[in-house]
Amino acid sequence: MKKRLVAVLLSGLFILSACQSGDGETELAGSAQGTTYHIKLAGDMPAAQRDGLSARIEATFDDIDRKLSNYRDDSxxxxxxxxxxxxxxxxxxxxxxxxxxxxxxxxxxxxxxxxxxxxxxxxxxxxxxxxxxxxxxxxxxxxxxxxxxxxxxxxxxxxxxxxxxxxxxxxxSIAQGYTVGAIADLLDSAGIHDYLVEVGGEMKVKGRKANGQPWRVAIETPNPFTREVERILEMREQQGMAIMTAGTYRNYFEADGQTYSHILNPKTGRPVTHHLASVTVLHDDPTWADAWDTALLCVGEKEAAKIAETERLKVLLIYRDEGKFVQHASQAFISSQEPQP
The missing domain is CATH 1.10.3980.10 (ApbE-like superfamily)
Known part of the structure; x- marks a missing residue:
């Protein structure tokens, strides 16, 4: 049921290690849960403190895997x-x-x-x-x-x-969002309140960058053949916001001229056939955001738009219409992106 991957970082690729980025920020990165993670912290951090924090992050990943992983027989x-x-x-x-x-x-x-x-x-x-x-x-x-x-x-x-x-x-379909939240909670407990946490394309940001600017996240155009930016989000909410995106366009197969998505409708037992290609959800809780992006991707663009308004969710839908990609944003999403006084 899992989707992957769609939110990308505007700052470019991270190196897979702990380091100072040279712009007053600290980067931590590596591999976990069959994917990669990247963490940016506003401010420089001494090497000993970075190493200690990295060890706690790795321990958190391991603890989550031991409980939630369907790929480990001993979980x-x-x-x-x-x-x-x-x-x-x-x-x-x-x-x-x-x-x-x-x-x-x-x-x-x-x-x-x-x-x-x-x-x-x-x-x-x-x-x-x-x-x-x-x-x-x-x-x-x-x-x-x-x-x-x-x-x-x-x-x-x-x-x-x-x-x-x-x-x-x-x-x-929900564990990676929970993981992002767990890592964010770890940073909060360590007294770090300006950060970006990304695990396999799922994110939470809090506070500001080292230069005082909002964190900026790019939403990928849902095209399986290219890696292009569809929309740039400025995350002005400083108390913490998750950015989760699900898409139908990276994991699919074709048979006898028909395309089959990996997003399955549990009521029919078959892949969805609607035109919704990408769902981005902004939420203060990464776990809820992770569940909602998959759920909305399953129901399709029309029902997703209705549910987003009923639940007052911050949602950006990207769907195909006559060969073109069309965006639809919920009212809560639009409000979240409006300039603040």
């Missing part, structure tokens, strides 16, 4: 998925919270956001890059074990259960 969520049980199962508070948020977005997105779509994702071959068009009989068989409404969560008690023990929960 907590993988162990949960192997349990052939419909009983309540104690889980880490992080997992309970992510499932609770996912259920809320599921209910407010016409059931289009669903953490249990893994059997469909596997069936279409997106999990292992072995794409194929399954039969309707195969799709129906997978759909029998898909449905977020059959997952229950006890947030206060930190436990979850599946009414169908064969169901699997895949957190990949």
């Amino acid at each position: 907590e969520i993988s162990r949960f998925n192997r349990l052939n049980s419909s009983d309540w199962v104690p889980v880490s508070p992080e997992i309970a919270r992510l499932v609770d948020i996912a259920k809320q977005v599921y209910e407010r997105s016409e059931g289009c956001y669903d953490l249990t779509v893994k059997p469909l994702f596997d069936l279409w071959g997106f999990s292992k890059h072995e794409s194929r068009v399954p039969s309707q009989e195969e799709i129906d068989g997978a759909l029998a074990h898909v449905g977020m409404s059959r997952v229950e969560v006890d947030l206060a008690g930190a436990r979850i259960r599946r009414l169908d023990p064969a169901m699997q929960i895949d957190l990949s």
